Amino acid sequence: MTAPATTDDTALDLRQVEQFLYREARYADEHDYDAWEALWTDDALYWVPAGAPDGDPVQQMSVISDNRSRIATRLGQLRTGKRYAQSPPSHLRRIVSNVEILDDDDAAGPGRVPGDLTVGANFVLVESRERGKEIWAGRTTYRLRLVEGRLRLAYKKVVLVDHDRALPTLSFLI
Amino acid sequence: MTATLPETAHQQTDKADKYARLIQPTRVHGSLYTDPEVFAEELERIWYRTWVYVGHESEVRRPGDYVRKNIGPQDVVMTRDRDGEVHLLLNRCAHRGNLVCDAPSGNSNSFRCPYHGWTYRNNGDLLGYPYNKGYGGKGKLALGLGRLPRVASYQGFVFGSFASDGPTLTEHLGAAAGELDRLARLSPEGEVELTAGWLKHRTRANWKLLAENETDGYHPQFVHGSIFSVTGSPIGALYSDNSTAVTRDLGGGHSENDLRPEFRRFGEPMRWFGTTEDRVPQYVARMRELHGPAAEEILVEGSPHVMIFPNLFIAEIQLFVIQPLAAGECVQHATAIQLKGAPELNRRMVSQCVGSAGPAGMLLADDTEMYERNQRGVALREPEWVDIRRGVDRERTDDNGFRIGTATDETGMRGFWSHYRNLMEA
Numbered sequence: 001m002t003a004p005a006t007t008d009d010t011a012l013d014l015r016q017v018e019q020f021l022y023r024e025a026r027y028a029d030e031h032d033y034d035a036w037e038a039l040w041t042d043d044a045l046y047w048v049p050a051g052a053p054d055g056d057p058v059q060q061m062s063v064i065s066d067n068r069s070r071i072a073t074r075l076g077q078l079r080t081g082k083r084y085a086q087s088p089p090s091h092l093r094r095i096v097s098n099v100e101i102l103d104d105d106d107a108a109g110p111g112r113v114p115g116d117l118t119v120g121a122n123f124v125l126v127e128s129r130e131r132g133k134e135i136w137a138g139r140t141t142y143r144l145r146l147v148e149g150r151l152r153l154a155y156k157k158v159v160l161v162d163h164d165r166a167l168p169t170l171s172f173l174i
Numbered sequence: 175m176t177a178t179l180p181e182t183a184h185q186q187t188d189k190a191d192k193y194a195r196l197i198q199p200t201r202v203h204g205s206l207y208t209d210p211e212v213f214a215e216e217l218e219r220i221w222y223r224t225w226v227y228v229g230h231e232s233e234v235r236r237p238g239d240y241v242r243k244n245i246g247p248q249d250v251v252m253t254r255d256r257d258g259e260v261h262l263l264l265n266r267c268a269h270r271g272n273l274v275c276d277a278p279s280g281n282s283n284s285f286r287c288p289y290h291g292w293t294y295r296n297n298g299d300l301l302g303y304p305y306n307k308g309y310g311g312k313g314k315l316a317l318g319l320g321r322l323p324r325v326a327s328y329q330g331f332v333f334g335s336f337a338s339d340g341p342t343l344t345e346h347l348g349a350a351a352g353e354l355d356r357l358a359r360l361s362p363e364g365e366v367e368l369t370a371g372w373l374k375h376r377t378r379a380n381w382k383l384l385a386e387n388e389t390d391g392y393h394p395q396f397v398h399g400s401i402f403s404v405t406g407s408p409i410g411a412l413y414s415d416n417s418t419a420v421t422r423d424l425g426g427g428h429s430e431n432d433l434r435p436e437f438r439r440f441g442e443p444m445r446w447f448g449t450t451e452d453r454v455p456q457y458v459a460r461m462r463e464l465h466g467p468a469a470e471e472i473l474v475e476g477s478p479h480v481m482i483f484p485n486l487f488i489a490e491i492q493l494f495v496i497q498p499l500a501a502g503e504c505v506q507h508a509t510a511i512q513l514k515g516a517p518e519l520n521r522r523m524v525s526q527c528v529g530s531a532g533p534a535g536m537l538l539a540d541d542t543e544m545y546e547r548n549q550r551g552v553a554l555r556e557p558e559w560v561d562i563r564r565g566v567d568r569e570r571t572d573d574n575g576f577r578i579g580t581a582t583d584e585t586g587m588r589g590f591w592s593h594y595r596n597l598m599e600a
């Protein structure tokens with residue numbers, strides 16, 4: 001179950017990549033904001049497009065388009081406990097599947113650094129709140145980077161299957 | 175257009191009584207937000223009668239451009255024909271009612287219904303129908319797409335009315351027109367553009383909770399305290415007990431939070447935008463070149479924060495359209511305002527609007543949480559009423575004859591409800 005991964009010598013196998021994705025998903029599901037934040041590199045882009053899945057996040061509206069500092073702001077707001085859309089927090093569980101290492105530069109998103117590994121996966125997520133239950137699903141593209149021997153997340157793009165429809169509040173980490 | 179049976183005098187009195195009972199000067203009844211019958215009456219008396227904001231001319235810039243829009247549950251196609259005229263067409267085939275337009279936007283001079291192939295010009299005229307002998311030949315049918323009988327625009331903002339007559343758009347907008355002027359003059363070319371795409375936020379709450387909240391200066395410190403504390407935002411202070419800003423009932427159900435007194439106090443260009451002039455030097459230079467000394471006032475006073483009855487809300491850099499779908503459901507459509515000729519501002523406006531608005535917005539997701547909790551709350555049996563008395567005893571009349579309250583008073587809500595009541599009783 002191994003796959004050749006990067007162009008440099010630090011070959012990553014699919015197993016390691018999957019373990020990373022699952023961990024990231026668990027931190028998000030369990031609102032472990034510190035652990036989740038620590039996964040990101042400084043040039044992070046966390047992007048959930050709205051409307052067209054391949055719009056320009058600089059000129060077009062997105063559901064989320066966070067650079068590293070805005071990720072910190074978002075998490076800072078959540079940590080106050082008074083981000084009412086997420087207080088009390090949603091109960092969340094997601095399945096991440098169809099994990100593929102992609103050799104596709106187009107999928108890599110802006111700011112790819114040599115050695116970065118682009119990974120695609122599908123997900124289904126159930127959110128339960130007092131308001132009711134929501135099913136979220138979509139395709140995630142991740143760009144991973146080995147930094148001092150540890151995998152980090154430089155880019156996460158989440159294209160919801162409902163990307164061009166009216167969405168309910170999305171205040172957890174998707 | 176929906177046909178309504180003429181009402182008997184008796185039914186009309188009943189209705190007038192009903193709304194007089196439910197809407198009182200300082201409180202409104204909870205059932206106004208939850209009762210499906212009230213919602214059905216609102217559709218007829220407000221949404222399918224008065225002027226409603228539909229779209230912006232910049233969304234259909236070229237002849238043939240079209241974009242899907244809505245008025246409440248009605249699916250409306252906004253088109254620009256070859257002569258440049260803007261139409262609001264109902265997306266319903268005159269044959270058997272299929273949807274004629276399925277793309278969200280595009281460019282085409284005609285629409286072809288997929289069901290039996292009837293085609294329509296983009297002004298709604300029926301162009302043709304296949305196998306026309308079944309209808310006695312070509313050009314025999316006096317049919318077409320439904321269209322809004324009245325379409326008018328102001329500063330590029332396109333409004334439609336399902337009523338063939340009634341107040342003009344200018345009469346409907348009244349003093350709110352000046353707020354659209356104020357927004358447009360922030361563009362070096364005098365034009366607003368809505369070209370950044372839309373966020374659509376599904377909200378399980380009655381539309382009026384949104385309309386009331388838009389100029390509720392009482393809530394920001396509480397609902398948005400979390401984000402203000404993290405970013406050190408000065409917005410909270412604008413809506414504090416010491417703020418010199420005012421809430422103004424503009425008449426016609428429109429209201430604003432007029433923040434200009436606060437901005438004038440500081441007298442700093444671009445403070446309204448949360449920045450300083452050295453961060454947007456080209457824009458500031460261009461405005462000064464254009465307006466001379468008058469530029470200072472424009473750059474200090476900034477953009478309006480205005481709710482235009484019943485569905486258009488402009489909050490400085492972002493614009494919201496409220497689409498009611500049922501008593502307990504609506505969609506908020508949000509986009510960043512773009513000012514023609516101001517690229518330095520436009521990028522920032524997209525970034526700020528993405529940060530604050532929509533389903534994941536660091537401001538609007540919390541407002542929406544409040545709407546949805548409120549919707550559940552007003553369904554409870556006691557104490558039945560929603561209180562809107564805040565500031566009623568300290569209200570004043572300003573130099574132009576408008577009622578104003580302090581930054582945190584419910585003056586705007588009272589204006590909304592008095593106009594609402596007039597329409598519902600009419």
Ligand code: FES
Binds near residue numbers: 268270272287290
């Ligand atoms: S319903 Fe449109 S052509 Fe028949």
Ligand SMILES: [Fe+2]
Binds near residue numbers: 394398541
């Ligand atoms: Fe708010």
